[in-house]
Amino acid sequence: MTEQSLKDKTAKGLFWGGLSNGMQQLLNLIFGIALARILDAEDYGMIGMLSIFSLIASTLQESGFTAALANKKNISHEDYNAVFWFSLFTSGLLYILLFFLSPYIAEFYHTPALIPLARYTFLGFFIASLGIAHNAYLFRNLKVKQKAFIQLTGLILSNITGVTLALCGMAYWGIATQGLVYVTSNTILFWRYSGWKPTLHISFKPLKSMINFSCKILITNIFSNINNNMLTVILGRFYSQEEVGYFNQANKWTSMGYSTILGTINGIAQPVLRNVSEDTERQCRVFRKMLRFTAFISFPALFGLSLIAPELITITITDKWNESAIIMQILCIGSAFLPIQNLYSNLVISKGKSDIFMWNTIFLGIIQIATALLCYPYGIRTMIFAYISINISWLFVWHYFIWKEIHLTLWDALKDVVPFGVIAVSCMGAAYFLTRSIDNLYLILTAKIAIAAGLYIIIMQLSKSATFKEVINYLSKKK
Template sequence: MSKQHLSLKEKTAHGLLWGGLNNGFQQLLNLFFGIWLSRILNVEDYGIIGVLTIFTLIATTLQESGFTQAIANKEKPTHHDFNAIFWCSSSIGISLYIILFFAAPYIAQFFQIPELTSVARFLFIGFVLSSLGTAHNAYLFKYLMVKERAISMLTGLTISGIVGVTLAYNGFAYWGLAAQHITYILCTNSLFWYFSRWKPSWNFNLKPIKELLPFSSRILITKICIHINNHIFNILLGRLYSKTEVGYYSQSNKWNLMGSSIITEMIQGVAQPVLRNVVSDKDRQKRVLIKLFRFTAFTSFPALFGLAYIAPEFISIALTEKWLKSAYILQILCIGGAFIPLNHLLGNFIISRGKSSIYMWNTIALGLTQLTSALLLYPYGVHTMVSTSVGIQILWTVIWTLFAYKEIHFTLFNLFRETLPYLTAIVVSITLSHYCLVNFENIYLLFFSKIISVGFLYILILIIFRASILKESYNFAKTYFLKTAKNKTH
């Protein structure tokens, strides 16, 4: 049976399966190469690249311009739609590179880091490379070709990781991180071209952009705000503190975003297309949203709270003692990170309803609130700034729910019913594990004992209280694999 003939439920299962495998293996590769690079490089090396992260993310978002989500919301996109995206995105990418090439010395002057000029000009080449694959990525996303996107990203991560570690090991310092970034973009987008059934033509008709622009422009602004929210501290610390402080925060934030993105990307790869397919039936869309929300909470809370629990041991073992100061920051960030996938899911729901303006303004409000709190609290230290930002992130889950209620009556009761059981289960599991292992002194034994005990206790608690998600997940996987095996025999 071809993918085109799968039911919506089967497509969701297929997407979640490959999305989960993709993000799981992605983070394992990021973990492997991240540990190697962290051991080779020093805190200042990460600080230099860290202050440029926000520029690369915002510029990449500008060249993508929200076209991926916009085309996913279009019922039957044509060749001309994808072709217009290709030429528009490419033009923006090239223009941005030219602008930022000449702006690089001023960026270096702002942060008082002379090395940034040459590094920025090299790193910003990624804008041009990624712009050439925007339309192809949009094609794969629209048609739920999650497997093909997974292969592309995993291949890119592997090759780029090898390049980064090799250069860092041979003394190229922060240039290894920069080269890793460029290599990943080049490999991934090359494979997007290979897997996409669509290819560009020499037709410069940009009329479809006018149709997509009202929706895509709001997605664009929203994504920029999200990147600012995630990386604003790199800019503030780079300006107000030292490269060392940026390095510690950048390292902590990297692992936090890596943990939350496992869940976020897995859900995001299917949420908007699937929710869009049932947009005409509010009751069915609500049921789909609740199931996705339950699954997100079930996976997000143990992943991020678990990472917070093992942070000191993980940092000491994997990255060595020189990074230990980042462990406490990581613990704080992970608490807020557990709610990021939930917020993203609700945001994707709002997009599926065609309300990109709500998505945009709510994200802008979140960003402005976090930025204001950071500017007011920076004299009190990094930990105070980060803790307040995390509190705001958690509060915003409630605000997203209020918007969802206006659309399909997804209530605060639904929010608490689908999150509190898993939040309670993981907090109880970590508490019991902590008191059982309090006398363990061997750091390696403590590290693995924490992981095993929390995982066991979390599942045990859900079994005792007969959590429906366990049966749903089992039946979900069983049905999918049985049908896949049956299709192969035919």
């Protein structure tokens, strides 16, 4: 693929990925406000307690084959077919297992009502297994536009369902049904837009060529899901359902911010980096450009979300969720670095080094889990702060492996990232101090956004940021 062709595909992928994820988070915001006004913290706490089990099951059924299919040089129908049937059989066995384990899950949390809820919620990962191979096909072929339509359609249908059921008094059952509608609609549309269909000639032989790579991705993803959801498990075990609900609400709002960026980058990072993996110098240039773009949008977006969290939470879902706002501010600061860490891991995967990805994630997870267990007696805020501090510090470990793969020095990486972080922090700090005397919640929210965004754009222009200029030029052409 030529330099210009790769550049065009990357730009289009980023545009459609950004548009899709931006629209998704806007829909999540609108419907999330409606649900949070209807439901209580306990309802979110019930669903939150089960999330780690669904995620681990989903990871097992996928088994890292999406990344393996994207990373494979030559691919055939048999490869996709093998992944389809493997995912289906695995998910069926996992659902049966979790169905009978539901009473023990409920006993662990001291909440008997979780038994029927778990059996109902876990249907989601079984339905999703029907679309894993189709999703991999769209991902490998950079069908970002099609995936954008699919995900937006699923969000609209599922959120309408969730709000309707909440208004009918279904409480946490409404949230569970919302999730099922989302995966069902996505799966149906994956089949429609991928154009690929499975056949009854079942053979798992093609998996042999992918298993060495995919099993390491699988183990990594399991640890990632455990790591990302361990706080909810610890909270559910040692704190009340209400406190779990506060954390889940804060985490949900924070994820709206970083998921937009992660989704945009994930849609193109691995396939693009894989295309240039045999030319280290070129891959380094492409990676640094992605790194600057990620820092350019991640720092102002997440630091800005932390800045306006108190006003945003109170205005949108009322002051009954004020405790969530404080937790959200801490989470946003840590989440600003997640897209950068994610980009690092994508490069490692594109080089075929799934073992590095695996062990790095495992060690990080073990340290974070141990820290959370040690800190829980000191309160939720202390535990979360320690948790994200370790995550940020681990970026230096990730960079060591990036340096070994593409010879990118720490100094060059810091030059790419730090200026955007410093400018974003300065803009947020200025907005905070300039609005301290304002009492009206709506006015202070508007003023914080206007001042922070205005200052960031002005500084980008005055500093003649190449990344800022490229973004503006591309958006102007699209317009």
